[in-house]
Amino acid sequence: MSINKILIGASLIGVFFINAHAKGVNPVLAALKGDEKIFVVERESESLAIIEQGMPKGRISGMHNMNHGVVKFIDKDGYVISRDGYIVKFDPENEKIVKEYKTSDSAIGFTIEKNYIAVANYAKKSVDILDRNLNPIQSFETGSKNVGIKTYKDYLVFSQMDNDKITVLKDKNGGKGLPKFEIYKEFNDVGVMPFDAMIKDNNFITGFFKSDFFGVVNLDTMEYTKIKILLEDRKPVLKVPHFGFWSISDGNVFIPAVGDNKVLVYTSDFKFVKNIETEGLPVFTALSPDKKYMAVTFSGDKFPVVQIIDTQTLEVIKRFEFDGKVLHARWSNIRPNLYISVNDTNKIAVINTKEWYVARELFNVNKPSGIFIYEEAK
Amino acid sequence: MGKVYLTGAGPGDMELLTLKALRVIKEADIIIYDRLANPDILEEAKSGCQFVYVGKEDGRHIVPQDDINEVIYQNALKYENVVRLKGGDPFVFGRGGEEALYLYERGIEFEIIPGITSAISAPAYAGIPVTHRGVSVSFRVVTGHESPNKKESQIPWDTFKTDDTIVFLMGLHNLPKISKKLMEIGKPSSYPCAVISRGTTKHQSVVVGTLENIVEKTIDVPTPALIVVGRVVELREQLKWFGENV
Numbered sequence: 001m002s003i004n005k006i007l008i009g010a011s012l013i014g015v016f017f018i019n020a021h022a023k024g025v026n027p028v029l030a031a032l033k034g035d036e037k038i039f040v041v042e043r044e045s046e047s048l049a050i051i052e053q054g055m056p057k058g059r060i061s062g063m064h065n066m067n068h069g070v071v072k073f074i075d076k077d078g079y080v081i082s083r084d085g086y087i088v089k090f091d092p093e094n095e096k097i098v099k100e101y102k103t104s105d106s107a108i109g110f111t112i113e114k115n116y117i118a119v120a121n122y123a124k125k126s127v128d129i130l131d132r133n134l135n136p137i138q139s140f141e142t143g144s145k146n147v148g149i150k151t152y153k154d155y156l157v158f159s160q161m162d163n164d165k166i167t168v169l170k171d172k173n174g175g176k177g178l179p180k181f182e183i184y185k186e187f188n189d190v191g192v193m194p195f196d197a198m199i200k201d202n203n204f205i206t207g208f209f210k211s212d213f214f215g216v217v218n219l220d221t222m223e224y225t226k227i228k229i230l231l232e233d234r235k236p237v238l239k240v241p242h243f244g245f246w247s248i249s250d251g252n253v254f255i256p257a258v259g260d261n262k263v264l265v266y267t268s269d270f271k272f273v274k275n276i277e278t279e280g281l282p283v284f285t286a287l288s289p290d291k292k293y294m295a296v297t298f299s300g301d302k303f304p305v306v307q308i309i310d311t312q313t314l315e316v317i318k319r320f321e322f323d324g325k326v327l328h329a330r331w332s333n334i335r336p337n338l339y340i341s342v343n344d345t346n347k348i349a350v351i352n353t354k355e356w357y358v359a360r361e362l363f364n365v366n367k368p369s370g371i372f373i374y375e376e377a378k
Numbered sequence: 379m380g381k382v383y384l385t386g387a388g389p390g391d392m393e394l395l396t397l398k399a400l401r402v403i404k405e406a407d408i409i410i411y412d413r414l415a416n417p418d419i420l421e422e423a424k425s426g427c428q429f430v431y432v433g434k435e436d437g438r439h440i441v442p443q444d445d446i447n448e449v450i451y452q453n454a455l456k457y458e459n460v461v462r463l464k465g466g467d468p469f470v471f472g473r474g475g476e477e478a479l480y481l482y483e484r485g486i487e488f489e490i491i492p493g494i495t496s497a498i499s500a501p502a503y504a505g506i507p508v509t510h511r512g513v514s515v516s517f518r519v520v521t522g523h524e525s526p527n528k529k530e531s532q533i534p535w536d537t538f539k540t541d542d543t544i545v546f547l548m549g550l551h552n553l554p555k556i557s558k559k560l561m562e563i564g565k566p567s568s569y570p571c572a573v574i575s576r577g578t579t580k581h582q583s584v585v586v587g588t589l590e591n592i593v594e595k596t597i598d599v600p601t602p603a604l605i606v607v608g609r610v611v612e613l614r615e616q617l618k619w620f621g622e623n624v
Binding site for chain 2: 026027028029053054055352355356357358359360361
């Protein structure tokens, strides 16, 4: 299987470089063009901090439990999922909460399409479909924690963690107006405890907590296959971690090793390429929009460190150390910036990715974790 | 017993002298002054005013600070209006605080007359805003002539990593050390900086470069000069307005 077929769609957005000199625009001002508004999950204060034009601007409170809080944008709407099962719709331009709806007592994953929002709940054990204004449309009881919820064409796909099952729903309305989903196909005994998933093109790929392979559903043929990832010594990778922590460049797949100071590099068809020795135990990797560089964060005593890997040479080229735990790193699509959440010291550090230095520190962001960028120019 | 006016003479351009400073200079019985960027200011004094030079040049004190304190004090006992005239602002690396304390301890009345510091005015005359929305949210003013012999620097170099502007006053002689140190803490060698010599005067000259090449580009630059380090330097390309001595 070619990994070209399983790329994460979001990573395809190219970098927009502004040719400042050609237009006689001052380069330092040109770098500011193209508005982006940054929303940072403030983990312990149930809020999103707002950063605009490089300055902390304020916050939106009332976001409920923001442990693992995730923000998504579509059109001019923002949606937040809280750990305690709330979906909060907010207006990113006017920075106001529009509405909230509680789907369950515990949830992490959701996906947004033009006409609906689908939420994978842990408890209650259901997948809930809402319209864009958070009115409930359908609820599918599964009897399991539900994870890895993704969409493809008219399909809504998710895994049932407790039932080792992958479920494919299909919208009978064919994407026109509000959806009407029904169970289209289910795959049983896919592996033990499916967890995170990703989708690219026609493939739904899921990892497992307790199986040493990952599973792929071809959503065009509805065939299921298992793929093993082998280490240098041909032993299988023991645990496929969170896909959100992977990076996939044009040629290679980068996987943070579990329990080892390495990022594992594979070809697009999962042939072993190299172990990149890292300073600590890698947690997640984040690829730059042009895919030339990858930021790696760590756990344990290397929590404050971020290393930058050149995806062509597969070498670590830069290292940054901050004065507190780094919880998240997010590359800007329109500026040469990499944003870093430094949780302990309540700040966002901004790395200049053209010249690799810490260009700015934005203070008074309370216990920051996830960083999400709303591009106003969209 | 007289009153001492600890007065800022501003950065050099005569018109940047405050109205209050000009008034006390005109009324002064004695002016105790440092090396000034613009000595023409002294011509504003009344006829019969006494002048005492206690200045320092390029960081070299002609008169030790303790002696300066005493000169001010002794003259305050003799004259009604004593002006202690200092380049820039008396409280920005001017040791004005020490002089005021010396007078306070001896019961001498004093007044502080702020002056426009070269830290902001020289960059302004060079077309460099020390802050600019989205580029630099703060600026620091740092002594540029901390003794290189100091075992441990009092300058918090590690906090200078970001794009916030740094202005080093009186630092031309230490420029090699300053630029090297800034690159050591992680600033790129291509990072913009400028040296402004005799800022705000008709003799002003500005050299723009990078941390890597600024030393060689400023070999013949006269003092007094200050160093501006930051992305804001790049704004000079559009904001340069003052006719300079090129």
